[in-house]
Amino acid sequence: MTTANKHPTYNIILCGFMGTGKTTVAQLIATRLGWRFADTDHVIELRQGRSVREIFAEEGEAFFRRQESALCLELGTWRRTVIATGGGIVLSPDNRAALERAGMVICLEAPPEELVLRLSRTLPDRPLLAGAVDPAQRIRELLAERAAAYAAVPYHIDTAGCTPRAVADAALELWNQTRQHQ
Numbered sequence: 465m466t467t468a469n470k471h472p473t474y475n476i477i478l479c480g481f482m483g484t485g486k487t488t489v490a491q492l493i494a495t496r497l498g499w500r501f502a503d504t505d506h507v508i509e510l511r512q513g514r515s516v517r518e519i520f521a522e523e524g525e526a527f528f529r530r531q532e533s534a535l536c537l538e539l540g541t542w543r544r545t546v547i548a549t550g551g552g553i554v555l556s557p558d559n560r561a562a563l564e565r566a567g568m569v570i571c572l573e574a575p576p577e578e579l580v581l582r583l584s585r586t587l588p589d590r591p592l593l594a595g596a597v598d599p600a601q602r603i604r605e606l607l608a609e610r611a612a613a614y615a616a617v618p619y620h621i622d623t624a625g626c627t628p629r630a631v632a633d634a635a636l637e638l639w640n641q642t643r644q645h646q
């Protein structure tokens with residue numbers, strides 16, 4: 465866990481690689497704070513009327529990334545919402561800047577071997593992993609490619625061996641600590 469600069473307190477935004485537990489943890493935090501919960505993938509799916517897998521297959525990744533960027537800009541108008549984001553959203557520096565204007569942005573991290581185990585059950589739903597000959601190798605490659613983007617997120621929580629509840633506790637502790645210094 466690290467502390468960093470001042471940030472807006474309107475929303476809490478969870479980023480990180482696929483399988484780091486963003487959605488489950490965001491739901492737990494929202495319940496604890498009595499805030500709303502949202503998931504950017506789900507918002508895009510609702511607006512598009514199809515799944516992320518279908519959007520990638522029918523329109524391509526670039527189209528999906530444009531929907532993500534538009535949504536990042538919109539998040540600045542949201543309040544008291546805990547938002548789980550898609551694993552690739554922070555690859556764009558513009559998206560990262562928009563997210564940081566919208567709230568406290570926390571990156572959830574996990575060791576590659578734990579991600580491989582957690583993701584093995586949901587590979588068909590994940591367009592970036594579904595076609596891989598060696599999904600474990602693909603996960604390691606994507607993590608390496610994305611390391612700098614994830615490192616650029618202001619706050620980090622290591623989820624290795626942690627339950628979602630423990631990660632939610634850590635996020636809330638971070639939230640309370642940093643708010644006291646604002």
Ligand code: S3P
Nearest residue numbers: 481482505549550551552590591
């Ligand atoms: C992606 C992660 C997915 C989804 C899409 C692309 C990525 O979200 O946005 O398949 O680039 O890492 P989750 O991290 O919620 O699985």
